[in-house]
Amino acid sequence: MNLIVIGPAGSGKSALVSSFSQFLKEEGYDTKAVNLDPASPPVYDAFKDVREFVKTEEVMVKEGLGINGALIRSMDMSLNYIDELIVKSDFTIYDTPGQMELFVYLNSGIEIAKKIGKSDASVCIFVVDTAVASTPENYVSILAQNAVVSLRLDMPTLTVFNKVDVRKVPTIEEVRSKIREGGGVLSELMEGLLDFMNVTTARYRTVAVSAKSGEGLDDLLCAVNEVFCSCGDLS
């Protein structure tokens, strides 16, 4: 099975790849971590690393590009090596670039996701920093972003709230009642955006983890299995 870890910069994608792959190994699964971020060396033991082929800092120098141009160029170049970066194991966990826009909005990012998706049963783990989801405005924005990721990557997507060692995840009822308290035009918009939840897994359950303390990783494994079962990919 493939797990593609995606999410806003700093949400803890790489930290989660590290702790979840460690957790799965300890559970006895053959688990491999793959780094698909050409701009950052992995903070875990990567079985494959896109930086063996493409390093963003070198692209900047060689092609005389600024950081944004070099990131885009690096993604396009990474696509040429994707066949060498896909590995089969019980769980292969793919870490993606810090800036999720690179993966979600660039054609090369989408092509990479498609190639991974074709190689085995795949699920996207959308990682959210719980602190960022703590206001109703931000919570609904995150749900909307999550829906965009599912649509763009055409893959089942699991919403995972990270860093719960720092802050508790608000319940959907708490978010809804805060929106209603707020009143006004924006609260109508926000309540409408809450419907995005229906196209995300936050609708079924909240997966709350801490990549730092390891809390909730067992529940994340259950949630991953549930996604595969509901998609009919797990016999």
Ligand SMILES: Nc1nc2c(ncn2[C@@H]2O[C@H](COP(=O)(O)OP(=O)(O)O)[C@@H](O)[C@H]2O)c(=O)[nH]1
């Ligand atoms: N407290 C806490 N910090 C975390 C957790 N996960 C990641 N971080 C920190 O958040 C920052 C960004 O993490 P990183 O994995 O690099 O994020 P990425 O850009 O999404 O790959 C780092 O300073 C991590 O140490 C967590 O579960 N709890």
Ligand SMILES: [Mg+2]
């Ligand atoms: Mg990272």
